[in-house]
Amino acid sequence: MRVRRITSLFFLLAFxxxxxxxxxxxxxxxxxxxxxxxxxxxxxxxxxxxxxxYIVVATDSELSTLxxxxxxxxxxxxxxxxxxxxxxxxxNPEDIKKLEPFGNAIQIxxxxxxxxxxxxxxxxxxxEFQKKRLSKDSITEFLRAPPKxxxxxxxxxxxxxxxxxxxxxxxxxxxxxxxTLQNFQTRYASTKxxxxxxxxxxxxxxxxxxxxxxxxxxxxxxxxxxxxxxxxGKTNPEDIFIICAHYDSTSNIPAIxxxxxxxxxxxxxxxxxSARILVKYPLxxxxxxxxxxxxxxxxxGSNAYSSSARDKNEKIIGVLNFDMIAYSDKLPExxxxxxxxxxxxxxxRTIQASKAYYDYPIRKIVSSSFLYSDHASFWQKGxxxxxxxxxxxxxxxxxxxxxxxxxxxxxxxxxxxxxxGLATLSDLSQPIRPGYPETPKGLKAKYVVYKSLFNSVKNIxxxxxxxxxxxxxxxxxxxISHLNYKKLNVxxxxxxxxxxxxxxxxxxxYYVVTALDSSxxxxxYSQEIGILFERGNSEDKFFLFYSPQxxxx
Amino acid sequence: xxxxxxxxxxxxFFFHQKAFSxxxxxxxxxxxxxxxxxxxxxxxxxxxxxxxxxxSLKIKNNLFLSTGYEFVNLRGNAIGEGEESYPLxxxxxxVPISIFYRFKFKKLESAIGIGLIRSFFKERWxxxxxxxxxxxxxxxxxxxxxxxxxKVLSFVTSLRFERIYSEDSAFxxxxxxxxxxxxxxxxxxxx
Numbered sequence: 095m096r097v098r099r100i101t102s103l104f105f106l107l108a109f110x111x112x113x114x115x116x117x118x119x120x121x122x123x124x125x126x127x128x129x130x131x132x133x134x135x136x137x138x139x140x141x142x143x144x145x146x147x148y149i150v151v152a153t154d155s156e157l158s159t160l161x162x163x164x165x166x167x168x169x170x171x172x173x174x175x176x177x178x179x180x181x182x183x184x185x186n187p188e189d190i191k192k193l194e195p196f197g198n199a200i201q202i203x204x205x206x207x208x209x210x211x212x213x214x215x216x217x218x219x220x221x222e223f224q225k226k227r228l229s230k231d232s233i234t235e236f237l238r239a240p241p242k243x244x245x246x247x248x249x250x251x252x253x254x255x256x257x258x259x260x261x262x263x264x265x266x267x268x269x270x271x272x273x274t275l276q277n278f279q280t281r282y283a284s285t286k287x288x289x290x291x292x293x294x295x296x297x298x299x300x301x302x303x304x305x306x307x308x309x310x311x312x313x314x315x316x317x318x319x320x321x322x323x324x325x326x327g328k329t330n331p332e333d334i335f336i337i338c339a340h341y342d343s344t345s346n347i348p349a350i351x352x353x354x355x356x357x358x359x360x361x362x363x364x365x366x367x368s369a370r371i372l373v374k375y376p377l378x379x380x381x382x383x384x385x386x387x388x389x390x391x392x393x394x395g396s397n398a399y400s401s402s403a404r405d406k407n408e409k410i411i412g413v414l415n416f417d418m419i420a421y422s423d424k425l426p427e428x429x430x431x432x433x434x435x436x437x438x439x440x441x442x443r444t445i446q447a448s449k450a451y452y453d454y455p456i457r458k459i460v461s462s463s464f465l466y467s468d469h470a471s472f473w474q475k476g477x478x479x480x481x482x483x484x485x486x487x488x489x490x491x492x493x494x495x496x497x498x499x500x501x502x503x504x505x506x507x508x509x510x511x512x513x514x515g516l517a518t519l520s521d522l523s524q525p526i527r528p529g530y531p532e533t534p535k536g537l538k539a540k541y542v543v544y545k546s547l548f549n550s551v552k553n554i555x556x557x558x559x560x561x562x563x564x565x566x567x568x569x570x571x572x573x574i575s576h577l578n579y580k581k582l583n584v585x586x587x588x589x590x591x592x593x594x595x596x597x598x599x600x601x602x603x604y605y606v607v608t609a610l611d612s613s614x615x616x617x618x619y620s621q622e623i624g625i626l627f628e629r630g631n632s633e634d635k636f637f638l639f640y641s642p643q644x645x646x647x
Numbered sequence: 648x649x650x651x652x653x654x655x656x657x658x659x660f661f662f663h664q665k666a667f668s669x670x671x672x673x674x675x676x677x678x679x680x681x682x683x684x685x686x687x688x689x690x691x692x693x694x695x696x697x698x699x700x701x702x703s704l705k706i707k708n709n710l711f712l713s714t715g716y717e718f719v720n721l722r723g724n725a726i727g728e729g730e731e732s733y734p735l736x737x738x739x740x741x742v743p744i745s746i747f748y749r750f751k752f753k754k755l756e757s758a759i760g761i762g763l764i765r766s767f768f769k770e771r772w773x774x775x776x777x778x779x780x781x782x783x784x785x786x787x788x789x790x791x792x793x794x795x796x797x798k799v800l801s802f803v804t805s806l807r808f809e810r811i812y813s814e815d816s817a818f819x820x821x822x823x824x825x826x827x828x829x830x831x832x833x834x835x836x837x838x
Contacts, residue, residue: 542731544729544733546691546723546725546733546735546737546770546777546779547691547737547816547824548816548817548822551727551733553729593729596775
């Protein structure tokens with residue numbers, strides 16, 4: 095009797111154990127960059143977008159689903175549990191051999207290596223390599239088919255205040271800031287010296303009168319802080335532009351000495367100098383000045399920041415990231431602006447700002463695979479960002495060494511980059527000009543579809559708040575957000591509303607409005623509003639968005 | 648138009664050769680009132696006034712064949728919530744073919760029948776360059792009443808319900824171009 099009871103209990107227990115589903119094994123895949131809409135509809139977790147492929151995590155059952163949808167994939171790593179992955183920029187084929195003693199490395203694209211530690215070892219990647227930690231967060235919701243845009247030459251509307259702003263850039267102050275930062279001996283993110291450098295940056299920004307705060311975060315058993323200062327916009331403070339750089343450094347002996355003058359006291363000095371100058375000028379939109387930490391460990395600081403911004407659904411319209419902007423291997427040194435396809439407008443706008451305010455040679459590089467600075471953390475969260483860098487691949491021979499000091503830098507080049515960055519940032523955030531009409535607020539869009547039995551016409555009905563003293567308004571439209579606005583009205587619009595007619599399905603339209611006074615002076619552009627009619631299965635769908643990232647059905 | 652006439656001629660030839668008993672050939676000229684069945688159609692164009700010319704032939708006993716040509720022109724405005732006005736024109740030409748059974752009640756003649764209708768239509772936006780043309784086949788049922796006025800002349804009234812469905816439309820569902828039609832006119836007995 096007793097035996098039978100025990101046996102029954104045993105079987106019951108066995109049944110219970112086997113009825114608990116075993117967690118499925120997760121695999122890391124590489125999927126050819128197409129069919130992003132299918133991946134989205136299947137809710138496949140895409141972790142990174144590179145130039146030619148997506149890096150995806152999928153269970154075994156999801157692999158069968160991908161097979162059934164005829165999606166080409168290759169398994170990079172089976173069972174990725176507890177593994178930390180890094181992308182490493184590879185300059186030449188020998189790089190993979192250099193990495194092999196430290197872990198597993200696979201070439202996944204021409205310039206991209208996937209690296210992960212061997213079971214028995216801790217994470218160590220030689221300082222000479224640029225790296226980015228593979229985030230475990232999904233980017234699937236931000237996947238968009240790359241915009242099919244031919245960028246045509248355009249011009250920006252010049253603002254008389256901007257030349258005054260860029261004239262204020264001080265070489266002496268830039269040198270002072272780099273010198274001060276390198277004098278912390280090291281700013282390696284795990285050290286007390288880095289914390290002291292953070293305190294210095296905080297005090298500098300706070301003393302300018304900006305609202306300043308730390309954002310603490312932890313990484314690989316350590317903790318560090320980003321330093322954030324904000325200048326609120328007067329017209330639409332919810333529209334945010336960011337200028338940022340990482341202030342931590344590294345070298346071959348990072349815990350002891352890593353002056354990091356070019357990488358990245360130079361970028362940090364650009365952020366602080368921009369803050370010093372812009373603090374005096376009222377702006378239409380909000381500007382945040384951010385110095386990130388732990389970039390050299392794999393972009394931990396900027397990742398913490400962009401994740402928090404996305405959680406709060408902040409309306410970050412553009413991010414200007416400066417990383418290594420003071421070493422020139424040749425003269426004149428051009429500036430490289432690296433963007434992903436979605437952020438290309440930001441590079442174009444920089445080129446236009448350069449033409450209008452400070453002519454300087456710029457080389458635009460469109461690449462989703464350049465992930466090795468803080469801009470990539472913003473791309474990861476669907477925000478538009480660029481990385482300004484002296485050279486890609488890096489040509490500074492002192493990169494990540496103890497010789498990266500102020501005396502190796504070209505301060506004229508740095509000054510030019512800061513002027514250019516400031517011109518772009520000012521152009522985006524719009525300094526308010528005394529004596530000009532106020533920038534219109536409250537721009538709203540309503541779609542109106544007129545239908546016959548077989549056709550429809552799609553119009554946009556725009557309305558905005560009246561501006562005191564304005565005798566009329568101009569309405570501008572573009573199909574690339576924040577770039578190349580074209581005036582729609584022939585004569586000024588007298589009322590505070592306007593209907594734009596016969597819009598096409600499948601094209602995004604973006605609008606801004608300006609106010610005119612009796613002497614013909616025209617205000618800054620209002621906040622941008624966007625609209626898209628998408629072809630649906632049965633009826634056209636409509637999206638209204640205030641910037642490309644913010645969709646509202 | 649030539650195509651429609653060709654169809655009519657072929658039909659006449661067919662009837663003449665195979666079916667026509669030689670006892671009956673009538674032509675009718677009718678004016679009507681069209682009430683589209685779909686609310687969107689009515690909202691855009693309202694009701695219409697079709698014109699209809701028809702031929703009917705006796706096949707056997709009380710069984711008759713009929714065909715004809717009908718057209719209707721409508722004017723309307725695109726529907727939308729905005730302030731803009733977009734005038735529209737809609738032209739529809741139909742060729743119905745039907746079979747009907749005739750009853751005689753004293754001097755009155757009544758009929759009930761069913762048929763197919765081939766519809767050719769074109770919609771045009773007058774203020775912008777936008778138009779759509781198409782063709783569809785539908786079906787219908789009808790009833791007639793004839794009151795003799797003279798030896799060869801009768802007064803005719805006809806009530807028709809038709810459905811001409813098009814999947815193509817600006818609406819999430821398709822659109823029915825048919826509806827109810829009432830016709831009044833005269834009929835002349837040729838043979």
